[in-house]
Amino acid sequence: MQSAKLSSLGSDTRTNRIIILLLSAGFAALLFAAGVAFYVQRQNEEDARMVAHSLAVEANLGAYASAAERMETARRGLILTQNASFARIMDEAERNTRTQLRNLAKLIRDNPEQIARTETLRGHLDTYSEHYRATLGLRGSGRERLLADFANDRGVLEIRASRRVVEAMLVEEVRLLREREARQLRTQRLFTWTLVATGLLLLAVAAATLVLVRRNLVDLRTSRAELRRLNENLEEAVDARTAELKRANAEIQRFAYIVSHDLRSPLVNVMGFTAELETARKAIAAYLAKGDADGWSAPDPATRLAIEEDLPESIGFIRSSTQKMDRLINAILNLSRQGRRTxxxxxxxxxxxxxxxxxxxxxxxxxxxxxxxxxxxxxxxxxxxxxxxxxxxxxxxxxxxxxxxxxxxxxxxxxxxxxxxxxxxxxxxxxxxxxxxxxxxxxxxxxxxxxxxxxxxxxxxxxxxxxxxxxxxxxxxxxxxxxxxxxxxxxxxxxxxxxx
Incomplete structure (x- = not known):
């Protein structure tokens, strides 16, 4: 029974340790999931920002290309019609183109290749503007020569070169956009799988904990039932043992009373005869003293020593021992009476x-x-x-x-x-x-x-x-x-x- 109790205690201890380990694993999983979620969220925000950045660059390149085309259209209208309104459109389009170029330079300052291409665009735009102003006042034969060889006009060539640079920049931004979208997708998948894995781990921990707790509860109910049964048996055993002790105590008290009572009778006799001996000794001593006074012949010295010294000493020892025994018997009788007192x-x-x-x-x-x-x-x-x-x-x-x-x-x-x-x-x-x-x-x-x-x-x-x-x-x-x-x-x- 003792071995079974120790085994049960050891099992409870192991179960509690396992539950604590599982709960610790669950909390660790939650902390890990929280850490991963925080990391993924930050990474996702960064990926979204970079995607938005690529889209903004693409939009800005489109705005720059549109402004440059409008500028070229206004220049051609001015050359063909000599209408001053095209000059105003041309100036406005140039300002817009330069504004878009400045915005583009801000957006791509983290990309060295795009910075180089932006500087190339800036050079084409400056050359184009210089050529435009140089041909602004052409009249007569000069204008005719420009129109006759317009396909090889310096302005047209600069616009075509700008288009190629813009297309190269767009290709690069599309590549970056796809790369950043792919990274964003991977981050989202990582977050999703992390949540799934954490959820499965938590479910496993919860299930294992539930099983162990249920088993522990069953063991506790069994232990309580066993303890209840043992308590009932213990109460019965205590009652039986108490009854036995009562009987034994009563027997001891009766025995003490009987023994002390029976010892008192011979003790009284010993004490009585000791008193008789003392009386006889005194009579003998008186007789010897009278013989000495009357001139009788005294007994030998050994006999006188025995009568006057040895006998009193021995009787004194007997009296002190019997008195001590009398006190002990009285004490035992008193204890016995006290034990029986209600x-x-x-x-x-x-x-x-x-x-x-x-x-x-x-x-x-x-x-x-x-x-x-x-x-x-x-x-x-x-x-x-x-x-x-x-x-x-x-x-x-x-x-x-x-x-x-x-x-x-x-x-x-x-x-x-x-x-x-x-x-x-x-x-x-x-x-x-x-x-x-x-x-x-x-x-x-x-x-x-x-x-x-x-x-x-x-x-x-x-x-x-x-x-x-x-x-x-x-x-x-x-x-x-x-x-x-x-x-x-x-x-x-x-x-x-x-x-x-």
């Missing part, structure tokens, strides 16, 4: 609870010269007796294990967060080594110098009570600096906490 939750003002504990310890506090401060504490709903026992144990320990030669300071503070309340008891006492932080909560385990009375049960009992109330006790301590014991409890009473 918890009674109520609203507790922890400031009042702590101040009551401090007041009960005020005599010891004054004797030790300890300063105790109680800060702001939360209000909770819990069992008063259990909470008082826990806090009393923590405060008594802080008071018990002060650092000799240093004025004691105990600070009790608290707060709440995320439905949990905490109460911290901080002291500047002896502190606890890091390796003993967990051990101090074990039964019959103590830390540091054993110069204070105790059996090592208090903290174990306090943490057990905290567990039963749905909480815990944490420790922070540094040897020689001090300790902080933090009791953590739910703010509101948790149903079922008593069974924990």
């Amino acid at each position: 918890l009674a939750p109520e609203r507790l003002d922890l400031v009042s609870v702590v101040r009551g504990i401090v007041d009960s310890l005020q005599h010891r506090i004054d004797e030790s010269g300890t300063t105790v401060t109680v800060g702001t504490l939360p209000t909770i709903v819990n069992d008063r007796v259990a909470v008082e026992q826990i806090l009393s144990n923590l405060i008594e320990n802080a008071l018990k294990y002060l650092q000799p030669g240093r004025p004691g300071v105990i600070d009790i503070s608290g707060g709440s967060d995320l439905g949990r309340a905490w109460i911290a008891v901080t002291d500047n006492g002896r502190g606890i080594e890091a390796r003993d932080h967990d051990r101090v909560f074990d039964l019959f385990r103590r830390s540091g110098v054993q110069d204070q009375q105790g059996e090592g049960i208090g903290l174990a009992h306090a943490r057990a009570l905290a567990y039963r109330l749905g909480g815990n006790i944490e420790i922070e301590s540094e040897l020689g600096v001090g300790s902080t014991f933090r009791l953590i409890l739910p703010i509101e009473w948790q149903s079922g906490a008593e069974d924990a």
Whole structure:
């Protein structure tokens, strides 16, 4: 089952990576398409401008040719009719021709070959104008000779040469126009194919993403169903385990009660016979003392040593051991009774609870010269007796294990967060080594110098009570600096906490 879960997690991770890669590819395709579209648009604008430029050159060449032909027609009319109106038409046509030539020179300034041809046109026009003005006033025989050999007239030859140059320029512009139109067409096709390819790529990415998302959703639904089933099984297992723990806890409590009760009977006998031995020893010692006073013969020194020193020492050891065992049995009986006690939750003002504990310890506090401060504490709903026992144990320990030669300071503070309340008891006492932080909560385990009375049960009992109330006790301590014991409890009473 664990392997299947890990495999499912790995599959989800791979699927998510693939989806991210596909989305990244889609965005990259969009960026690429946008870049190509921008480039193609700029290129298309440039191609359109060049096409329009070629068309403008062609139009200007046509206008120049038309103006030149009109100029030649007016010159011929003037030669044939000698009518002054043709002279005016001739002058107007010449001005128009030169205007068209200047416009043409502006348009073709980026084409060296066309510039050269334009300069050639300009030379033909200048020669033509000079010849026109030279023949303007011809009369009589001069005019007759001009008309007789008009086909070889210098003006006619210049006009014919201009036509050839214009035709060459038109051929070049047509070639450029076709080339630019072809480039514009290629650019448009590139744009179209780019859009098609990008669209297909986006469709493929969308389809793949849709398939993966759908598969992921199916896996999620399957995982949720499996998780729901596992939760149901887990609840059943927890209930069964809780019942087992309840039975085991009850058995342990009964066993502790029975054992401690059964141990008490022989212990009472041992303590009673120890008292009898002490009484007999005192009687023997009195008898020996009386014999010494009456002059009786005293026993040998070894016997006297056994009666006066060895027996009292041995009886003292027996009495101290039985007293310690009696305290341990009482503690076990107390733990057993506490475990069977029914918890009674109520609203507790922890400031009042702590101040009551401090007041009960005020005599010891004054004797030790300890300063105790109680800060702001939360209000909770819990069992008063259990909470008082826990806090009393923590405060008594802080008071018990002060650092000799240093004025004691105990600070009790608290707060709440995320439905949990905490109460911290901080002291500047002896502190606890890091390796003993967990051990101090074990039964019959103590830390540091054993110069204070105790059996090592208090903290174990306090943490057990905290567990039963749905909480815990944490420790922070540094040897020689001090300790902080933090009791953590739910703010509101948790149903079922008593069974924990």
